[in-house]
Amino acid sequence: MDRQTYNARLADLRELRGEVAQAEKAVAAAQATLDKLTAQRARRVAELAGYEKAQAAPIAKASGLSVAAVVRIAPLLDPTPAAVREARPAAEAPAPTADTATPPQPEPVGTAAPAMTTAVAAPQPTPAVEEPTPVVEAPAAVSAALPVSAAAVARGPRETEPGVQAPSSTVVGDGEVRVLPWIPEGPAGDRFAAVTSGLVSKRPNFVQQARATVFLDAATGDLVARDHTLRLSLGAKTPGEILDAVLATAPGTERIYITDGAPWHLGAERYSTLKDAVAAWLNIPSERWTTATGRGKDKLAGHFVHQRQPVGRYAPTAAPDGDMVEIRSVGEWFDPDGADPAIVRDAFRLLWQALRRHWDDVVLMGSPSQTGRDLWSRTIPTKGKWAGGYPVMSEELRGLLHATAGQGRTELVLPPRVPAELPALVEYDRTFAYAKHTWKSGVGAPQRITAARFAALPEKEQVKALMSCSHWHVRVTVPQGWEHVGLLPAPAPGERNWVYPATGGTQFTTWAGGAEVYTALSNPIAPWRIEVLDGLVWEDGKPIDDWAKQLKSAWADLTNLSTVHGDERQRTAAYLASRAVRSILLFGIGGFAQRPRTVGGSTPVGEPLPAGVEILGQDDRVVTWQRSTGFSRDPYAHPEWAAGVWSGARAALLSMKMREDNVSVGALHVPAGSVVAFRTDAVYVTADASWPYHGQPGEYLMKGHLPGPVPAPTTEEELLALRDQGRAHLAAHTAGGSR
Template sequence: MDAQSYNATLADLRTVRDNIKKTQTALAKLEAERDKRIAQLATHDKAKAERIAPAAGLSLAEVVARAPELAPQSLAADATPAPEPAEADQPAGAPHIEPRPHVPQPTAPPTGPTGETPQAPAAPAAPTAPVALATEEGEPRTLPSIPEGGTGDAWCAHMPGLASTRPSFTQQARSTVFLDTDIGVLVHRQQTHHLDLGSRSAADILTAVFHTIPEGVERIYITAGDPWHRDADRHPYLRDAVAAWLNAPTPGWRTDTGRGRDRMAGHFVHARNPVGRYQRESGDSHVEIRSVREWFDTDGDDPATIRDAFVLLWQALRRHWSDAVIMGSPSQTGRDLWTRTIPARGQHSDGYPVLSEELRGLLHATAGQGRNELLTPPRVPETLPQLVEYDRTFAYAKHTWKSPVGTPRRITGRQFAAWSDKEQARALYGCGHWHIRATVPDTWDHVGLLPAPAPSYRAWHYPATPGTTFTTWAGGPELHTALTNPLTPWKIEVLAGILWDDGKPLDDWAKKLKEAWSNLSAQAHFQQDPQQSRAAHLASRAVRAILLYGIGSFAQRPRMVTGTTPRTQERDVPPDAEIIGFDDDTITWQKPTGFSRDPNAHPEWAAAIWSGARAALLTQRHRADDTYAGALHAAPGTVIAFRTDALYLTQPQAWPYHQQPGDYLKKGHLAGPLAAPTSEEDLLTLRDVGRAALTPASTTAGA
């Protein structure tokens, strides 16, 4: 770019900036006008929030927040759920089901998803002594606790007739093609085709692919192009653009409603990795359009290389599972492979029972996932000498060797206090989930150790101010770390807990995946052919995704059902639905439907692994090297951020790295002085520059 072009583009950028400001001002005025009209409507003596919500394009809770006098007696306040990237099984006959996290409301019995027969469990009792932590950022968020007496004891049970069992059928493979919609290149088996994709609509893609492959395909992986974003500039949010693309007319096709053992049905709306499911109107063809980025990040890889990666992945899995089949997503594949490791005889051959809905709801509300925290000035210096990124390789695979099994036991605070020190230590080191009151030591000068509920929906933060006392829930690994950390033990009072027997339901599954990952990583390192080396690397990343998202799928969060209602029938929008979009003809909404009868729902396993991973970010022993790694082994004030499996520090560390799961890999290093990041965007920008600045010789391909 020459100087003239530079100055012209700079002038254009200023114009865009001014237009953005004008649009934001106009939007603020419209929102103020909307809220004013809601307030006017609320003065009517027969005004109802369920009538006003669809007219305003808001959820019931959002209308009530603006006009509290409209709150019905039974309304429980709830924040807007955040999108959940993992896909879950969906019942046949219930199109438009999208799994989204939802805070369980223990005061009412959950209902089954549309299309399933609702179960009739005993209605859970209201939780007692809700946990709250007041913060400067907003109102405290409450966490449920176990009710006293027999009601709470009844929570510690299993769902009758629902258990994870070994499948008695062979999973069927699907004919798959790989399509780059940017350049119209399609790879089918060993053949490459060039297609005219027209406008890149779903209809154009289906027409072109089935014209080229007349015998038909069942899965189309989009390797590049993101066609669902083609009209992104016409919609306020990416998710709206994706929904419009998925639901656009497809002559000769309709939304798939599922078939046979495959209960996946309807489109899956996700901002970046959506799934379109279509069925010929004649009913003789079913096909999915999916993003390959569900499996791994691509970097300009051509469809042939990605096809080779899936071939290598299948070969690696077949060495451990003779009936292994690659399914549509890593989570589906991981869960299917796990069911095939359930013992056919002996202990647990009758399966792993699913917890009661009440206990699953408690775990969903009180057990967070990865730690994501940015420390900003004055907790860290305003100017950093450098920024070093350490990422734990294949981290979750390190924490699958022990998991909860058996009937959970409820432990009261009085019971725990009556135990000996040895019994207490054994319980906290075992498989448990604990309701506690924690106090930060008066001399503490490092990062926080335990998650506490932050005001926003499903958010967590980590109190570190000396003398702070807070009440929360935490897993055994984190409590063990708080009590035995290398600096100063924290004061912990156990109020209640849930304790399981120690078992190994995931150990065989994880060992096989770790071996597949190790073999593929070695192929990527030693393979002389660049394309095959890259394919092996992508395949190793896919194995990582199978384990990572497989663990996430055990959490099986309560579901959101998405539906549409004609604008002319606005009154038919469910009263507890949230409006997520509308046009001249239809209103699109979503509503929570509670838990499905998923036989593979085990949030206790996911919670235990996540707790172990968060604890390992703080301290982790390397027995072979007789040393420790983690945030607590870096100097106070040098920890800048936690990001799921990664640490960002201002000083390099001599932590051992042997390319094993859980090892800390130095992944980025940016020399300073640098302004301390004050937002996630700032951190990610510095991360990317730091990764680019780190020489390839100082990293390891197996990460």
């Protein structure tokens, strides 16, 4: 094959890639439609099961399901005589059917947790990623709550070989949802309640080096370098042209923040996905610049391909191992919302000044996640029990938390659980929400609390364990007659998706944090039945409390400055800086979760690619790729802390006590049928709840109000459109309305 033929075949392959992408989109759309119809069928089957004379056989015939599948959705319709069910040996499993995704296994024996009806408010126990981490706050696709069947909870064999986890899965309708891991018995299970040998989080003994930074509006060409503003000619706005223009004007620049213009989206219409367009832009060839390979041990630096906040790392072609220059989006820190580069520069100045009051060696690093981690490391105690550093959990436990500890709750409640026509749509958003849940976190190696051990504890000790920093494997039963929203997450199709079953009588098996389990047991309506199958309980500590307190103080100072400063531009800069502090805490917490690491790089065309890579893009010169390297030996990996914060925040969406006002707030404190949606730290309801607000972290701020009648949203797009209308209406009718 000659070069001409090779290039021609490459062109053909690119066309084929587009056709494949279109076909994949069509399949995904069809699958989404199928999933929606399947979920709708499951809901209707569950509704029919509520009729006292309902029978499984006619419902199965009408729905096109087998009787077994109908029973999985609605266990109350099981035609097996009760005496036969009770007499069936525990080890006996029914024969697999065509509707069974995996062969059913015996149900694990659990121990019922005590109902804590004396308390209402959830406790306050407490987002990750490599570079940058805007995805921490971004919600997953909105999905309706589905009824989940008890009879479909399955367990795999106790242990097939050392270290292998048997799955715990829940079936929705006639298909299996995501399989969750569980803790095996024996030595393999002991590793889950252990720490990684020789790996601890230690206070650094060095000071970070600041990098020369400039701010560029790629739409106008305006560049702010220190105290100078210049207008540059950026040509076609390729990376090489941007680097040439900036370095010619501001030599020594090491970091370029793009404040507006998103040059990586230029020509995006030519690509099947936005990610492909970004990858292609990052790798536009230049005679003077090449992809930076990193320094020291970081040989796979390369570019970070993200749809909206990519990171380009470049080095001079003449010295590829020399100084690196980054091109980044300021959107990692905050949405500039039209602010010019000078205001953005001032926001970073104010941010540094506010943080320096608490950390005299503060350096603003490339992303809020990196900055948050660095600042936290400088709060690690030098005295006391943890002076030597905080131990890092075992890889098995980090993997378990990665699979079973979700982030923000994202759910759209559909009719008939809400009216088809809403009297209003009111958005309540929790201010600086995660900062409310950092006062207590688990430290050290956890204790494993099996079902048998939990049963042996006095009730007082059971309550204490559930209120501690903990993570529980539980079987959940929704009370009969329950009409409100779901309280605990159940695994749903997709890598990290969750649903919140709310139909009375539904049973499911899941993992949940102590804060959520406590809320389910102590909620103000009716206690849910929780059976403990297994659990991990940490010693209560305050490893991130000082860090969070100092960030909250900086946030409060900047928030106050954004309202009292006499200069409008400085008020805007202070507001943006306060948002940056929020990002430092938010993404810093996400950074503790330490997802399996993804690294990227590029290889010249024709050279062999590293093993196990995913190709992101290719041009005539280089192939851009990424690959997962699993869990690294990261001394700052603490997913147990991130999981605790996320669990506490989800619990507070349901119920939270405002002690100063002696008022309980949250979704469970509005009437059933009036909660329309949850989005991370916001709840949407059908009426003004009149919850008090003092501007403190964790409090509910009314952020939007759209008078009715309003058609109930049935998709995420419809919800977001109504949200924007509600915010605009509130802003037009009040002097406030912003957070």
